[in-house]
Amino acid sequence: MLTDEYVKRVYAQVEARDPDQSEFLQAVQEVFESIEPVFAKHPEYEAAGVLQRFVEPERLVKFRVAWADDNGDVQVNRGYRVQFNSAIGPYKGGLRFHPTVTESVIKFLGFEQILKNSLTGLPMGGGKGGSDFDPKGRSDAEVMRFCQAFMTELQRHIGQFTDVPAGDINVGAREVGYLFGQYKRLRNEFAGVLTGKGLEFGGSLARTEATGYGLCYYTQEALRVLRDDSFEGKTVVVSGSGNVAIFAIEKATQLGAKVVTCSDSNGYVYDPNGIDLDVVKDIKLNKRGRIREYADRVDGAEYHEGCREVWTVPCDIALPCATQNEIDGESAQKLVDNGCTVVCEGANMPSTPQAIEVYQKNHVLYGPAKAANAGGVAVSGLEMSQNSYRLSWSFEKVDEELKGIMKNIVAESLDAAKEYGHDGDLMFGANVAGFTKVANAMVAQGIF
Structure with a gap:
């Protein structure tokens, strides 16, 4: 209230x-x-x-994206870019291609991005964009034609000193490559106008891993400071199976945890022996398949319909990495009842207000998305720096910078909370x- x-x-x-x-x-x-x-x-x-x-928002652009599918039929989607706040730097935020994209979704993401970018300590304002286009089931040629049509309009509104988009849900290396190619073709300039680019044309090492790794660095630091604890020996439930989830699973495992789930929009897999990440990467990154295939390939693994049911799996730590509002009050209560004491968010706003109320009432260590998943935009900011200097840093250097940024976010958050009488x-x-x-x-x- x-x-x-x-x-x-x-x-x-x-x-x-x-x-x-x-x-x-x-x-x-x-x-x-x-x-x-x-x-x-x-x-x-x-x-x-x-x-x-x-x-x-300082500016909200909504535009038509007309393109031809492989049958030659004309398709029309809606495109958006919100340039929310440029007080501390150029607008910065990802592009999301998903049927659920609306003006409300883009505005909530852009609003959250203002605070997230501020927390990184890097000079970046808040923005976000995307389209209701769904790349699932589309050919590479169709995705390319859509991206080219989308960028033909978007290029009027962005630039390396104005607005620097990146990827988000369903916008990965393939889509960023097509978008960058069209921008370069239209503007006749090679500029750091997009982040998440391929390594061959200005991308940064560790950018793909950044959000998932950063989530785990944040969680590890919060555990250390607030609980004198760590990932070591913990059972972890992760939702999603995109880049954020994959690399959160990878880093949590490296830090000594056992991750037992991942999911997609249809359902989730439970592997009591710990998720075999090589199989998940093959299904999702190479074949663009469905997560149910995991249970067919890994002995002892189970597939369950219904992605929300992943929150019924007992765990110590939950890392929601799928989408907004995936944990409601009922799901949060199931997590608590089954022993979960830590929830840190890899997706954007994955917990409803009712879920957050459950966390707070039960003294769950709760890391909100705008802080916990800031690793992606942090390394995007580092990619912008590398582009400006025409340099490419080593994976180790970028990863060390990322780790420092995430630790600093925990420290700044706790300092601000203490200043206003909200310790911890x-x-x-x-x-x-x-x-x-x-x-x-x-x-x-x-x-x-």
């Missing part, structure tokens, strides 16, 4: 303007509940109208630490 009159008034304005944007309203309310105490300490924020400006609350601290940096920059730059 909101109590500060200024914060309540601004939220009411957001709700009145965008009553049908449920994902965006959910993200805004969660942040507002944390940052209320900040305004008593910083009255200059209200005087400068920081909060009203903070929740309204990583969600509160992440929201406050991310917001105050951006708010100070907004005040310093005047009203625009």
Whole structure:
């Protein structure tokens, strides 16, 4: 519940303007509940109208994407790019290709990205984009034609000093390559305008692994500081089977845990002996298949229909790495009842408000997405630096930088939480630490 009159008034304005944007309203309310105490300490924020400006994108572009499928039939999708806040740097955030993409989804992701980018300590503002196009079942040629049509419009609005997109759900190395090729063709320039590029044309080592690895570095540091504990000997449940999940499984295993699940939109696999990552990589990265194939290839593994049911598997640590709102209050309670004491988020906003309430009531160590999954955009920022210098850093150097950034996010979150009397609350601290940096920059730059 909101109590500060200024914060309540601004939220009411957001709700009145965008009553049908449920994902965006959910993200805004969660942040507002944390940052209320900040305004008593910083009255200059209200005087400068920081909060009203903070929740309204600087720019939102919506466009038609027309392309031809392999049969020569014309297909039409919707494309989006929200340029939410540039107070501390150029807009930065991924592109998502998925049927569930709407203006509300893009705005919630862009809003969260402001805080996530701020927490990395790198000079990046918040943005996000995507389309309701579904690449699943499409040929490489169809995906290429779609990406070329999408970039033909998007290129008008982006640039290495303006807005630097990256990948997100269903936008991986293949899609980024096609997008970059079209940008270069249209603009006749080789610029660091996209991150997540191939190593041969300006990409960074460790970028593919960054979100999953970063999630585990964050979790390991939070465990160390708050519980004097680690991944060693823990049973871990992971949802998803894309890049984030795959490399979270890899790093958690390297840190001594046993990961027993992964999933896709149809269901999940349970392997009591620990997930065989080579099999998952072959199914998902090479064959673009369904996770049910895992149970056919690995002795002792079980496949279960229904992706939400993954949260019924007993574990010590849960790492949701699939999509938004995948853990509701009921699922969160099942996790707690089955012994889970740590939830750190690899996906964007995977826990509903009811789930977060369950975590807090049961003293679960909870790492919110905007902090825990910031590793991907952190290494994207490092890729931008390498592009500017025309250099390529070693995997070890990038990985060490990533580890330092994730440790620093934990420290900054806990410092901010302590300053406002919320010791140990990583969600509160992440929201406050991310917001105050951006708010100070907004005040310093005047009203625009």
